Amino acid sequence: MQQSFVYEAQPARVVFGSATSARLPEEVERLGLQRVLVLCTPQQTSLARRIQSLLGERAVAVFSGATMHTPVDVTERALAVVREQKIDGVVAVGGGSTTGLGKAIALRTDLPQIVLPTTYAGSEMTPILGQTENGLKTTQRSPKVLPEVVIYDVDLTLSLPAAGSATSALNAMAHAVEALYAPDTNPIISLMAEKGIRAIVSALPRVIRKTDDPDARYELLMGAWLCACCLGATTMGLHHKLCHTLGGLFDLPHAETHAIVLPYALAYNAAEVPTAMTHLRRAMNTDNPVQALLQLERQCSIPLALRDVGMPHEGVATAVAQVMANPYRNPRALGQRALSELLERAWSGSGID
Incomplete structure (x- = not known):
């Protein structure tokens, strides 16, 4: 049976494989970024510091306050760092909490994003952002929150319990x-x-x-x-x-x-x-x-x-x-x-x- 339909592919550059984190500097350079903010949860600060070291002078700060359900007050704290450090792009390292924070920042600033997932959450592939304020979680769709680059590195998932x-x-x-x-x-x-x-x-x-x-x-x-x-x-x-x-x-x-x-x-x-x-x-x-x-x-x-x-x-x-x-x-x-x-x-x- 024939079926008429519309399929809209989401624009994204995906780098997939093992040891692909090593390609992060060239992806940052390809996007022309000079002052990057690395995002993570408190539990993944050491990994974020390794990513910061990999990027050298281009990674000017780490924000380690990402948390579940993307609370608006956490986003506001991260945005203060974005303004103070004159950030021109974000690198989110972690699962859905960190990716959500990067998307929330992008929604408000339109800054480019690179995501290195360490879980299977999948937020990095969607134009969907869920945010929580006063006990209410709301979602919205916007192409502004889609990351420009996703680097899937199998090695980053090996330590996941x-x-x-x-x-x-x-x-x-x-x-x-x-x-x-x-x-x-x-x-x-x-x-x-x-x-x-x-x-x-x-x-x-x-x-x-x-x-x-x-x-x-x-x-x-x-x-x-x-x-x-x-x-x-x-x-x-x-x-x-x-x-x-x-x-x-x-x-x-x-x-x-x-x-x-x-x-x-x-x-x-x-x-x-x-x-x-x-x-x-x-x-x-x-x-x-x-x-x-x-x-x-x-x-x-x-x-x-x-x-x-x-x-x-x-x-x-x-x-x-x-x-x-x-x-x-x-x-x-x-x-x-x-x-x-x-x-x-x-x-x-x-x-x-």
């Missing part, structure tokens, strides 16, 4: 799962999503068994990149709305929240998205993608319930009200009772019948 690798990879997988049934999905997205999910399902158990396996890490990073591209080219639905809401309200860990919610959100929509489920069955080599997801998560020994990552039980009603007040488009209509049941199950980790 097993649990962190699992939750980050499942976060990436959620991008592709939801893209398969987005209202603006298309055959190109479906190809990338199926390939990305298959790579993650294949590589993740190997990484859990042996975290420094370079071949498994390579495949996992490639899969995460493909999944992120899917999110960058489509709109978000219930899964991302729930995770953004929960993260903003309760400051829950980003990747863990995505991993926990994913099978429950998929089960909620499954009956309405038969084509997406066909792609998932092929990608995961299973007749029941929802149960296969739950089984994969059990194998990874990660938190399986929202209560285990800090969500209070009384927060279920608050989260449902906020989702219903400003929903994302979704294949299945949102109902308060059904959403409450979904979140109750995800909160307790009771699984899906």
